[in-house]
Amino acid sequence: MAESIRVLIVDDSALVRGILSEILGAAAGIEVVGTAEDPYVARDRIKALDPDVLTLDVEMPRMDGLTFLRNLMRLRPMPVVMVSSLTARGAEVTLQALELGAVDFVRKPELDREQGLQDYAGELIDKIRMAAKVRVRALTNQTASAPISASSVTERIARRTLPSFRATDRVLAIGASTGGTEAIKEVLLRLPPETPGVVIAQHIPAGFSAAFAERMNRQTGLVVKEAADGDRVMTGHAYIAPGNRHLLLAREGGRYVCRLGDGELVNRHRPSVDVLFRSVAQAAGTHASAAILTGMGADGAQGLKELHDLGVHTIAQDEASSVVWGMPGEAVKRGAATEILPLADIASALYRAATGR
Known part of the structure; x- marks a missing residue:
């Protein structure tokens, strides 16, 4: 019989600690070994209890969650799931936590909706089960073999002052889930400003997608924005699906545009990578290239297969560089990938496939 996943819950709210403990304590194969009300108590209980997974509140007393996480990932790397408030501040801090090595995040539990709490429990x-399988050491060093120099960062910032406003004739499509915010950043960092328009579906809640887009816009050489219905897809621009909206690519006349949809969840997700990839297949066909990055589940695998079967150059992130090799692994299993590549090589392969350069 497999051993239970041992979880330590760190949150300054006794009510939240109680709710998380009750949810996880009732789940098969999970054991809540303890709780802590602040990082100092958590530090001692990690040493005493040796948990497999930590849940960590974003904003904590005595020591903020980011400082604690930074120290933890340096001294005792372990899978961490952040518990985030649905605020602009909560979104920004959560994205910083993912950058520091947190595996994933969940929102704070909503106490006033029974159905909402049931859905929350499943999520x-x-x-937690996914986090227990993550190789955290590999995660913290996954881009170290191919660093981006400080001089290239400076050059990107300078070149960002001259964005292109030409309609794109080629399209790059990217889909991701768990671990995807950092994987997407890695790809966008390595794409030049003259890159064809990029459309992105990342599984992310409403309220976090705008903060993610703004963060990518500040840090990369592309103009990055949360997609709006009717946006023209421009060279040197990237469009991220809003949380809780499907992003579709459409062709209107001689140009590509973004369309947003409120349809049913697909593979339990909205936005769905399958929805995006299928729209790219219909609107752009072989004028596209596509990549499926790290993520839990199978969303996007079938859409990538449909692109591949059209003759589109398709890429799956390899297992070694993925936080979770669910989505790309399923794509490989279905024969959907033209290439299987480490994360650091995906940008150049996408660009080369789209432009021939």
């Missing part, structure tokens, strides 16, 4: 349990 939390799934993410």
Whole structure:
């Protein structure tokens, strides 16, 4: 019989600690070994209890969650799932936490909706189980073999002052889930400003997608924005699906545009990578290239297969560089990938496939 996943819950709210403990304590194969009300108590209990997974509140007393996470990932790397408030501040801090090595995040539980709490319980349990399988040491060093120099960062910032406003005739499509915010950043960092328009579906809640887009816009050489319905897809621009909206690519006359949809969840997700990839297949066909990055589940695998079967150059992130090799692994299993590449090589392969350069 497999051993239970041992979880330590760190949150300054006794109510939240109680709710998380009750949810996880009732889940098969999970054991809550303890709780802590602040990082100092958590530090001692990690040493005493040796948990497999930590849940960590974003904003904590005595020591903020980011400082604690930074120290933890340096001294005792372990899978961490952040518990985030649905605020602009919560979104920004959560994205910083993912950058520091947190595996994933869940929102704070909503106490006033019974159905919402049931859905939340399923999400939390799934993410704890997934986190327990993550190779955290590999995660913290996954881009170290191919660093981006400080001089190239400076050059990107300078070149960002001259964005292109030409309509794109080629399209790059990217889909991701768990671990995807950092994987997408890695790809966008390595794409030049003259890159064809990029459309992106990342599984992310409403309220976090705008902060993610703004963060990518500040840090990369592309103009990055949360997609709006009717946006023209421009060279040197990237469009990220809003949380809780499907992003579709459409062709209107001689140009590509973004369309947003409120349809049913697909593979339990909205936005769905399958929805995006299928729209790219219909609108752009072989004028596209596509990549599926790290993520839990199978969303996007079938859409990538449909692109591949059209003759589109398709890429799956390899297992070694993925936080979770669910989505790309399923794409490989279905024969959907033209290439299987480490994360650091995906940008150049996408660009080369789209432009021939």
